[in-house]
Amino acid sequence: MNGIMVQGTASDVGKSLIVTGLCRLLANEGYAVAPFKSQNMSNNSYVTIDGKEIGRAQGVQAEAARTEASVWMNPILLKPRSDQHAEVIRFGTSYSTFSGKGYRDSFYQMGLHSIELALNNLQKDYDVIVIEGAGSPVEVNLKERELVNMKVAEMADVSVLLVADIDRGGVFASIIGTLELLDPSEKKRVKGIIINKFRGDPELFKDGITWLEERTGIPIVGVLPYVDHRIEGEDSLSINDRFASKKGSIDIAVVQLPYVSNYSDFEPFQHEDVAIRWIQHPIDIGEADAVILPGTRSTMSDLNWLKARGFDASINDFVTRGGSIVGVCGGFQMLTNSIIDEFGSDTGKSDFSAEGLGIIPASTTFHEAKTTIRVSGKLHPSTNLAFMISGYEIHLGETSFSKPDDKPFLQLDDGRSEGYYGEGGKVIGTYIHHLFHNDDWRTDWLNCLRIQKGLPIQNRVNRSQLKEITFETLANELKPHLNWNLIKEILFERDYK
Incomplete structure (x- = not known):
């Protein structure tokens, strides 16, 4: 499968946004590209053209890729109903409600089958799959039966880009700690590191890039600026970030x-x-x-x-x-x-x-x-x-x-x-x-x-036109800060030995 997976050192480091940007960059180069997230936990939904329910982020990423969203792009959606229970949406339809333990014990094999089926269907119709992980790939208490990070990279047989958020601090520790906790076979899949939400003078971070590359043996394929984007958020983690600073009459x-x-x-x-x-x-x-x-x-x-x-x-x-x-x-x-x-x-x-x-x-x-x-x-x-x-x-x-x-x-x-x-x-x-x-x-x-x-009335704002401009702006803002040629080489790579 031609694809790449974006994983993060933590939740809310910018994986969804980066996948959205990669989808638009690849679509702009003529590739038939599809986003994919095996398991999403969010109450922010998207309804496909055939009336099925998937995670909102994958619907938006499909729009960025200039393709129609489908259930194959998000085969499993978890919608929290309480602190301990969530409704499981499988291929866009309500399947059951589980506790966290019940889900891991009862649904794991069904989850693996669902992911495999979805990936196989996407592979038939698209040149490239851009896969998004969730949270961190090294949650040691959950790793044995995870359905969304390195297990998916293995099933799809793709390389991984690891994203870290420098804005929250501790970027060196988060990257090194994540890599150290990966199994050797998993670590070999990580072919690039992206530093996200960088503010300030990039010249001051050159020594940091050199240290990370020498310490890990993995290239830094991007130092992305903090982007004040208008792409729809995935879940409640970003509600206040999205709206808090907006002023208006x-x-x-x-x-x-x-x-x-x-x-x-x-x-x-x-x-x-x-x-x-x-x-x-x-x-x-x-x-x-x-x-x-x-x-x-x-x-x-x-x-x-x-x-x-x-x-x-x-x-x-x-x-x-x-x-x-x-x-x-x-x-x-x-x-x-x-x-x-x-x-x-x-x-x-x-x-x-x-x-x-x-x-x-x-x-x-x-x-x-x-x-x-x-x-x-x-x-x-x-x-x-x-x-x-x-x-x-x-x-x-x-x-x-x-x-x-x-x-x-x-x-x-x-x-x-x-x-x-x-x-x-x-x-x-x-x-x-x-x-x-x-x-x-x-x-x-x-x-x-x-x-x-x-107050005076105002003219109509064309939301659809602005959305398209936003996707293009995102792609144009990210590309100069990515080693784009190296990322495409990694995308088509197959050697994990």
Whole structure:
């Protein structure tokens, strides 16, 4: 297999971003390239064209590679449901829920088979596979039955690039320590080292490069600058990094639920005059122009968290005072009057129910089967707006209204009326993820907030065009700092002896 694997000395060292950049660089040279991550743990999902669920990062990497995302690119997705349990998505479909120990004991052989099948299918259709690892390859307590680092490099028979984050400090120790803990056969696969997130004068690091190459016998194939990118993040590790420093005249408070999912819903605000604040306490709502309840992997658990912190009273008071609120997916469910979990699909307890926040006159009932589908349509005629909408649904259960025609938000192409649009658009609930990725709709919604503040309206920002520019910018920023010819030699290499 022609491919290369990007592993890291730790989590959040920049593996996903580097894989994204490599995919675009190879695609620019005419290769048919596919990203691959055998096992991803994230509540940030991507729905493929055939309605299957994979990790968001692999979907974005496929876009960078100019190809259609598929389940072969992420055969195993783990979605945390609690501190000790996660739902296992296998080839885009819910397989089971395991504890950490149960997963290692019961799923390992199935996992190996799934990875092998996925790699074989990708190899048929692509010239090059760029593989992403997870965390560190030398977690000694987990290494014996790992499914995402050196075992995958062995199965794919590819070389490894080891990435270290110099910005967090201790880069020399992290690199040497990682290499020392690898088995000799694993260490032979590491053919290059990348120093990521470098700030300052590269001349001052030349001695460090020389020391590392002499100490390890492995070339430094890149010293990458700290890139202020706009590529969608993979998981909650990067939420605050992604949004904290963004300033703007429109203030939107997004409740940071413990099991928040699909926060890529709000990435388009990065290109607008908007400040996103992730809040965990009711007092932080402050004078927000809008509040958003995002999706969640555990609606009931996060609803209890909201109530325990007093968000229920604060959100109701915010709406009563004329504030604008949007509930997306699980956030939409929480805004309804009641939530019923008949089969224990969300809580694990059958016939469980709870009162919602009571802002939307509807009730939510969880079902056993999950809905995952791409959708398109337009705003419902009752809204008096004519915007086209596309996005995707990933959710358990359905929400039904007191009246069948009670203020729907969308009219989908499949004939369904969807969501809720009340108080002239100040209260919105929907199951549609990536609602704000629709440029016309997002612009109109933000302009309504601007008008309320006495601010001038702004023109439409073309999100799709900006995304393509972002991929190209990333590739152009990384390439001068990579030994690109050596990386391509390593990519096609086969000697690990």
